Amino acid sequence: MYTDLNKKVAVITGGSKGIGTAISKRFGQEHMSVVINYNSDAVGAQKAADEVEANGGKAVIVQANVATEEGNKALLDAALDNFGDLDVWVNNAGMEIKSPTHELSLDDWNKVISIDQTGVFLGSKTALTYFKAQNKPGNIINMSSVHEQIPWPTFSSYAAAKGGVKLFTKTIAMEYAKEGIRVNAIGPGAINTPINAKKFADKAQYDQTVSMVPMDRIGTPEEVAAGAAWLASSESSYVTGITLFIDGGMTLYPAFKDGQG
Numbered sequence: 041m042y043t044d045l046n047k048k049v050a051v052i053t054g055g056s057k058g059i060g061t062a063i064s065k066r067f068g069q070e071h072m073s074v075v076i077n078y079n080s081d082a083v084g085a086q087k088a089a090d091e092v093e094a095n096g097g098k099a100v101i102v103q104a105n106v107a108t109e110e111g112n113k114a115l116l117d118a119a120l121d122n123f124g125d126l127d128v129w130v131n132n133a134g135m136e137i138k139s140p141t142h143e144l145s146l147d148d149w150n151k152v153i154s155i156d157q158t159g160v161f162l163g164s165k166t167a168l169t170y171f172k173a174q175n176k177p178g179n180i181i182n183m184s185s186v187h188e189q190i191p192w193p194t195f196s197s198y199a200a201a202k203g204g205v206k207l208f209t210k211t212i213a214m215e216y217a218k219e220g221i222r223v224n225a226i227g228p229g230a231i232n233t234p235i236n237a238k239k240f241a242d243k244a245q246y247d248q249t250v251s252m253v254p255m256d257r258i259g260t261p262e263e264v265a266a267g268a269a270w271l272a273s274s275e276s277s278y279v280t281g282i283t284l285f286i287d288g289g290m291t292l293y294p295a296f297k298d299g300q301g
């Protein structure tokens with residue numbers, strides 16, 4: 041446990057399932073107070089909130105679309121109304137659409153960019169505005185992906201969004217470093233969450249994904265949540281502007297793993 045996280049207040053977007061739920065639970069174990077955002081799955085968000093409370097934290101759930109300014113403002117308001125402050129903002133919500141790029145509709149492109157990239161901008165802006173107004177050091181964590189670095193044919197909107205998140209994170213980390221505001225990203229590899237449920241249900245696709253991971257296994261949402269807790273805590277007090285890859289080595293050019301090349 042990171043004792044400095046005790047009673048700190050966090051907003052986590054997209055917390056009704058997957059990595060967002062795991063981060064909520066982990067923050068509950070750290071005895072934090074958590075605003076758990078969901079878009080449509082209130083039942084999943086409530087389950088996550090129950091887990092936070094069962095582990096010693098406090099939680100409220102809030103419906104909001106992260107692609108809107110009103111949605112992000114509602115999350116900040118919930119943190120202030122229920123817990124009186126904001127310390128950590130996790131821009132986790134995300135989605136992906138598979139399509140050959142020449143067939144990708146403008147609507148689908150805009151949908152992915154508005155959630156995965158614009159949502160990160162709006163969440164960060166909301167948190168930064170509060171941190172600046174209070175003159176307090178704050179902490180922002182953006183959920184990127186190994187695909188901020190590894191090209192991903194037929195997922196060009198997702199790769200473009202995550203590539204944007206990478207440099208946005210580094211830029212605002214530099215912009216607000218003097219104020220003591222730390223901004224980092226996490227780059228998960230292949231993690232067992234609902235976003236991958238269909239793919240991993242197919243044994244051939246599951247095995248193929250595992251073959252791209254030097255550690256030879258899929259990661260768990262809890263392993264990503266452990267990175268979020270470390271970045272949120274003062275144990276990482278001199279760390280800003282990085283992407284912490286939690287990927288079993290997926291970014292290490294695994295095609296070379298048996299000495300080929």
Ligand code: NAD
Pocket residue numbers: 053054055056057058059060077078079080081104105106107132133134135155183184185186227228229230231232233234235236
């Ligand atoms: P998931 O599908 O299980 O969860 C995504 C969450 O985002 C859901 O709760 C969903 O409701 C929410 N969301 C989507 N659109 C939203 C909106 N407009 N407003 C509010 N919430 C919205 O996926 P996950 O695997 O838990 O992914 C979480 C993050 O991790 C995403 O940003 C994803 O890109 C990233 N990531 C996941 C993996 C992986 O292998 N699972 C790998 C790399 C990056």
